[in-house]
Amino acid sequence: MQVYKTKIKKFPGTQFHEVHGPAFGLYTEIKKKTKRRVYVRSAYFNKDKIFLDLFWHHLFEKSNWRDRVRRMKYFACAIELIQKSHFEPKTKENPNKQGEILHRFYGTTAENELFYVQIKEDKKKDQKFLISVFPSDGGME
Numbered sequence: 001m002q003v004y005k006t007k008i009k010k011f012p013g014t015q016f017h018e019v020h021g022p023a024f025g026l027y028t029e030i031k032k033k034t035k036r037r038v039y040v041r042s043a044y045f046n047k048d049k050i051f052l053d054l055f056w057h058h059l060f061e062k063s064n065w066r067d068r069v070r071r072m073k074y075f076a077c078a079i080e081l082i083q084k085s086h087f088e089p090k091t092k093e094n095p096n097k098q099g100e101i102l103h104r105f106y107g108t109t110a111e112n113e114l115f116y117v118q119i120k121e122d123k124k125k126d127q128k129f130l131i132s133v134f135p136s137d138g139g140m141e
Contacts, residue, residue, distance in 0.1 A: 001088035003114070004107045006080045010073040010115075023072040026079065027052065040081050042119075044089070044105075044130060050082050050119060054129040068128055071134050074109070078117045078133040081107040089119070099123050102131075 013019045031038045032054065039049040051079040055075075062068050085105060093101035108114050114136035120129045 001106055004081050004085035004087050004105065006077045006107055006109055008076045008080050009075075009110045010077055011075070011115065012067065013073070014027070016069050017067050021074040026076055027056070030079070040079055040083055042128070043084050043086050048128060051127065052096045054120070054131060055133070058131055071132065074115045074133045074135060075114060077107060077109050078101045078130065081105055081117050082119075082130065094120070103128075 008141060011019050011022045027038065029109045030040060038052045040052065041047045042050045045137055059071060062071075082105075085107070087105070088102040089105045091103050094102050098123065101123065103119040103121060105117040105119070106114065107117060114133055115137065116132075117130070118132040118134075121127070122129070
């Protein structure tokens, strides 16, 4: 397993309003650079677009506010990992939905904290979406 080391630190704070501001600010900044759907280009997928809007929908489906904050803290690190990492992810078919592939990238923050970035690939439409970003709970998979 290859782990990409980001230069960006995770967002500081423990409360939703402390973390949501900078995370959504970064999303808005990226949104201003794109015409329709918000995306970043991936180094690993030969500069293919990775759409970001699904991440926010998935995030706000979570009922646990603490979990939302925990995931949002790593948003900037995830964007850097997607844009710059050439390391091969752990890839598998989605067991819940045929026609989808899940890619899990591994990264560490500038503070050496391990986190995961999960990207969903729709084989029919040939599109990729950032689904989730979350920190490691201690043990490596």
